[in-house]
Amino acid sequence: MRSSAKRNYAFLLIFTFLLTHASASIYITPFEYLTKQYPKIYEGIKAHSLASKIWKTFKSIFSNDQKVGDTIKGLSYVKENLQILGYFNNTLINIDDTVTSYFQTVLKDYQKNFNLKVTGQFDDKTYKKLSSSRCFVPDIINGTNTMQETTTSFKPWWSADKKELTYAFNPENNVTNAVKSLVKSVFENWSITTLKFKEAKTYNDSDINIVFVTIDGKGGFVGGADSNYSSHIGTIYLDSDEQWILSSDNFNDGDEDLESVVMHQVGHVLGLEHSSVEEAIMYPIVLQEKKIKLVNDDDLQKISEIYKVKVNYGSPSSQSNNGGDVACCGWRGHIIYGLVNGFIYVILGIL
Structure with a gap:
């Protein structure tokens, strides 16, 4: 490399470092995560190219009730979203703009899960829930509505002799020490389990991989989790396009609290599915209030069932x-x- 090229390269590195550390927000350069196969749900998101901007086309829907047989421009996006979240049986769904009785039945299931008025109508409150930032892990998995389940059949994806799970960040993300400290605190908050957690020395040797990756752009799906039973690896995905912040103080529109989202995703790799309880950590929609403490009975009851720990509900x-x-x-x-x-x-x- 010539000396002038070296100087330009060094300047670019310094400039990038200063730019990414100039504010309290976290910016991580998007990249295609090629070292591992994405979960199928991620492939579905990318295939449909879902983004928050598509929801703007639906505001005209709310003026009138939707009847079976009506054609509404853009309704296919709603169907695609519900399909990704597990609400449609893939063998029965027709992705188009036509209102069907099956679509209305599916919409009722969604409304029930999120404690909305169960009408089968795509109304304003349903729109606000569906267009909110959320986790991409489905609410209905293999036909089971996890948000209505009171028990869990989770089996650990790690080997039976494991008493300590290690985690590590994909080295291509170059996460800051502040992010590492935040994630360490999250794992400490999950110490209610019989497991211990420790950051691994190398990414390839970790039990839990944490990776920032482009998902669907700002808003929409902010992250998700996946577990591989054959390789005994859990993976947490975080959308690199989000405006992540380390503190929930002074939220601006569009900001996402990293700690709350990571807390939710760790819950997934430890065996918890989504909850209909809005106060629970495992509620799939990202709310503005910070959620980093296991104090809700819904979270505690399920985690105690998996790890055989006695929990004093309502107590820390x-x-x-x-x-x-x-x-x-x-x-x-x-x-x-x-x-x-x-x-x-x-x-x-x-x-």
């Missing part, structure tokens, strides 16, 4: 079968729980 702590305390919120939970118990013992001693 739980107990394992051997009587040991397992804090649902990581080491911070242990400290708070210990201080509270110590205070109680002191008061009882005085009395």
